[in-house]
Amino acid sequence: MAIDLNIVIGGAAGQGVHTITALVAKLMVRQGCQVLYVQDYQSRIRGGHLFNRLRISDAPLAASREGIDLLVALNQETVPRHQEELSPEGLIVYDASAVTDLPQGTETLALNADEILPDKKAAEVAINAGVSGALLGLLQLPLAPFLSLLQETFRSKGDEVVGWNRQAATQGHQKGTARGYQHSLAAIQAPGQPRLLLNGHEAIAVGALAAGLQFVSGYPMTPWSSVLNALGSRAEKWGVVVEQAEDEIAAINMAIGASYTGVRAMTGSSGGGFALMVEALGLASCSETPLVIVEAQRPGPSTGLPTRTSQDDLAFLLSAGQGDSPRVVLAPGSAPQGFALMAKAFNLADRYQVPVIVITDQYFGDTTVTCEARDFPAEVTIDRALAAGEAPGPYERYAYTDSGVSPRRRPGFGPVVVADSDEHTPDGHLTEDLAVRIKMHDKRLRKLQGLAQELQGITTAGPEDAPLTLACWGSSAGPVAEAVARLNTEKTPARMVHLSELWPFPAAAVNQALGHPKKLVMVEMNATGQCNRLLRQETGRTADHLVLKYDGAPFTPEYILRALAGEA
Amino acid sequence: MLSLDLYQGIESAWCPGCGNFGMLKAFKQALAELEIRPENLVVVSGIGQSGKFPHYLKCNTFNGIHGRTLPVATGCHLANQALQVVATAGDGDCYGEGGNHLLATLRRNPDLTLVVHNNQVYGLTKGQASPTSDPGFKTALQPHGVPYPPLHALALAVAQDCSWMGRGFAGRPEHLTDLYKQALTHRGFALLEVLQPCVSFNKINTYQWYEKRVYEVDQEPDYDPENELWAYQKAKEWGERIPIGVIYRHPRPTLAETHPALAAGPLVGQEPQRPVRELLSDFY
Numbered sequence: 001m002a003i004d005l006n007i008v009i010g011g012a013a014g015q016g017v018h019t020i021t022a023l024v025a026k027l028m029v030r031q032g033c034q035v036l037y038v039q040d041y042q043s044r045i046r047g048g049h050l051f052n053r054l055r056i057s058d059a060p061l062a063a064s065r066e067g068i069d070l071l072v073a074l075n076q077e078t079v080p081r082h083q084e085e086l087s088p089e090g091l092i093v094y095d096a097s098a099v100t101d102l103p104q105g106t107e108t109l110a111l112n113a114d115e116i117l118p119d120k121k122a123a124e125v126a127i128n129a130g131v132s133g134a135l136l137g138l139l140q141l142p143l144a145p146f147l148s149l150l151q152e153t154f155r156s157k158g159d160e161v162v163g164w165n166r167q168a169a170t171q172g173h174q175k176g177t178a179r180g181y182q183h184s185l186a187a188i189q190a191p192g193q194p195r196l197l198l199n200g201h202e203a204i205a206v207g208a209l210a211a212g213l214q215f216v217s218g219y220p221m222t223p224w225s226s227v228l229n230a231l232g233s234r235a236e237k238w239g240v241v242v243e244q245a246e247d248e249i250a251a252i253n254m255a256i257g258a259s260y261t262g263v264r265a266m267t268g269s270s271g272g273g274f275a276l277m278v279e280a281l282g283l284a285s286c287s288e289t290p291l292v293i294v295e296a297q298r299p300g301p302s303t304g305l306p307t308r309t310s311q312d313d314l315a316f317l318l319s320a321g322q323g324d325s326p327r328v329v330l331a332p333g334s335a336p337q338g339f340a341l342m343a344k345a346f347n348l349a350d351r352y353q354v355p356v357i358v359i360t361d362q363y364f365g366d367t368t369v370t371c372e373a374r375d376f377p378a379e380v381t382i383d384r385a386l387a388a389g390e391a392p393g394p395y396e397r398y399a400y401t402d403s404g405v406s407p408r409r410r411p412g413f414g415p416v417v418v419a420d421s422d423e424h425t426p427d428g429h430l431t432e433d434l435a436v437r438i439k440m441h442d443k444r445l446r447k448l449q450g451l452a453q454e455l456q457g458i459t460t461a462g463p464e465d466a467p468l469t470l471a472c473w474g475s476s477a478g479p480v481a482e483a484v485a486r487l488n489t490e491k492t493p494a495r496m497v498h499l500s501e502l503w504p505f506p507a508a509a510v511n512q513a514l515g516h517p518k519k520l521v522m523v524e525m526n527a528t529g530q531c532n533r534l535l536r537q538e539t540g541r542t543a544d545h546l547v548l549k550y551d552g553a554p555f556t557p558e559y560i561l562r563a564l565a566g567e568a
Numbered sequence: 569m570l571s572l573d574l575y576q577g578i579e580s581a582w583c584p585g586c587g588n589f590g591m592l593k594a595f596k597q598a599l600a601e602l603e604i605r606p607e608n609l610v611v612v613s614g615i616g617q618s619g620k621f622p623h624y625l626k627c628n629t630f631n632g633i634h635g636r637t638l639p640v641a642t643g644c645h646l647a648n649q650a651l652q653v654v655a656t657a658g659d660g661d662c663y664g665e666g667g668n669h670l671l672a673t674l675r676r677n678p679d680l681t682l683v684v685h686n687n688q689v690y691g692l693t694k695g696q697a698s699p700t701s702d703p704g705f706k707t708a709l710q711p712h713g714v715p716y717p718p719l720h721a722l723a724l725a726v727a728q729d730c731s732w733m734g735r736g737f738a739g740r741p742e743h744l745t746d747l748y749k750q751a752l753t754h755r756g757f758a759l760l761e762v763l764q765p766c767v768s769f770n771k772i773n774t775y776q777w778y779e780k781r782v783y784e785v786d787q788e789p790d791y792d793p794e795n796e797l798w799a800y801q802k803a804k805e806w807g808e809r810i811p812i813g814v815i816y817r818h819p820r821p822t823l824a825e826t827h828p829a830l831a832a833g834p835l836v837g838q839e840p841q842r843p844v845r846e847l848l849s850d851f852y
Contacts, residue, residue, distance in 0.1 A: 257643025
């Protein structure tokens, strides 16, 4: 990539850090840039310190990186927190009313709300739109399309607000242009086809809609809430019932009720909320009710770090619940993969009548990235796998079959449908006949054999004969892919093997994909190497080295490379 | 009226004399009189002797886990409003384990019927106190008697504007059949509590104990179930006199009416096909 710039925008919660990032990123994408931004925030509504890391390039981006070229400081705290990361030619854009103490000898650009917009009511707009304009001016991007974007974004807030924004952006743009900066985005060409800008949880939400989702119930919890919100704001347009439940237990039981009745239903939560759902996860398994559950991880145990990221729920999700209960566990590595896996999740849930867990995390959900329309499937196949027509004899909801999958019918469409959480006979009634218990339990578990044939989800990159292989799963895909790309550029042959379909574990395919590197490294965001334990359990092999991180901040390619170098 | 034979379920495992038998008989009678066919009825139950209720009846059945009948039933109802949805739970299931769901369901007002089998004791786990056990009620777990007052669930229902609330007694099957019929035909959330003696583990609150105390509330001169304060007094009345009948009514908009997605009819008939291109158009 010829261009690789990093902007960090920092301030207090409620100050507009996200507004600036989203506006600037959208304009950049329309102008042809590739962007990727990640939010870093605290568990509070106002105050504190939060920042977004916006990376801009002329080539597709898979991960955030370290280092800062432009630092936007909306409060004083941003400066000391980030100044060490500032590159030698870095520049600080700051709000002169809030920031007074700047490092000696650093290039700066001051913005003053009073100068930008004299109207006191407009002070916040002055800084947000002024900073946005200044960034575009510094990077030599044109003003006119930004003024259109402001009109489009703030139209609903009225002419006065649009006017303030446009005036402030114009002022900021002039200041940025006049100040000048040594990197420019002026040479970037607009794309032939417009590009998309979306985050991981938006991709999960629209992926679910594409898959025919009709019912979602959930209880708010960070970081899962952004999936629920993205569905709530689209519910009316797409005819979805979105119900905010009184707790996670209600959320999953409602979704089970809706699914039993015959519609595609979903719920989700994050660690602690999912823990509350576990009894009903077993209910979905035992009653053989299809269900998709999104579990957005954050660092545990207990409340842990509510707004940070982790991959430390894998071991829990694989075995949550009493008894041996079949389930599927998927873990997308990118927004487009998340979109596609939602369709797979719903189809597997219906075809095998099992709960399907889709694992994400705060980093996955809050990472917004440029995508191409071709990254997404043109259409999605919906396979409800419902029994139709007349039943040949008395209907048995849990009829014994070779595949373990019994014909599923919906109540109200023919014979009565009897479903039970107790051990039951094929007709769904509770039983204490121990011979039936064995047959029914075997029937349920037999579904895993068919499912095992359905799962693979392995993405590889780098030369097949590389002596070093980095294995990873879920949201670590991007940082690992870039680390591997950099190693190969630096003439250290390396390979990535990314797993997105984890249970039932596709052992043979994984074994084959891993091959026989001199050194196998597992890279994951937890303290104990949970995926490596899964690998050992299912294949008997184990990584030679673990690259782990559990401080709550996401992986960067640099972190992975440092960890590898330290080990060498 | 349909034939009662339509509703024949599997053989029961309840104790002889259990109050549930009277409830089952009265419920079948109400279904037959209202001509609700088994195929159009969903009964959601949890755990406890009440959890077995739908098995002993022919109907669409979802026998879920303890305390969660109301969320499952709400999900069923939101998926298909053409089905008659009934949640059946015990006093432990609904007032104890699932208390939060009762609070939320009272607010939501889904068009479904909740029947609470209240025997003031935990039967399936062999005789511990329930949320409705009277103070002083002695059990192996509470050898000095239950130390605190019962949950006044019906008063709670009045306080939360429950759209229909009544109480029946398993020992008065004809009166109970009529209450079932009213609850099933009411538009909105109907909470019907049924006093249902546990012959094995509650030797205090027996058929005779209830029979001596219950009276039909509508025989009170001018009783008006839409008078909230009067209903509240009746909901809290417990002791020498216990009211049965329709205690409270508060018609109000139902849950399904609040969901724009349901304006086009039940979800179950919709089978949406949504173009990917259009779904992604929000992100340009």
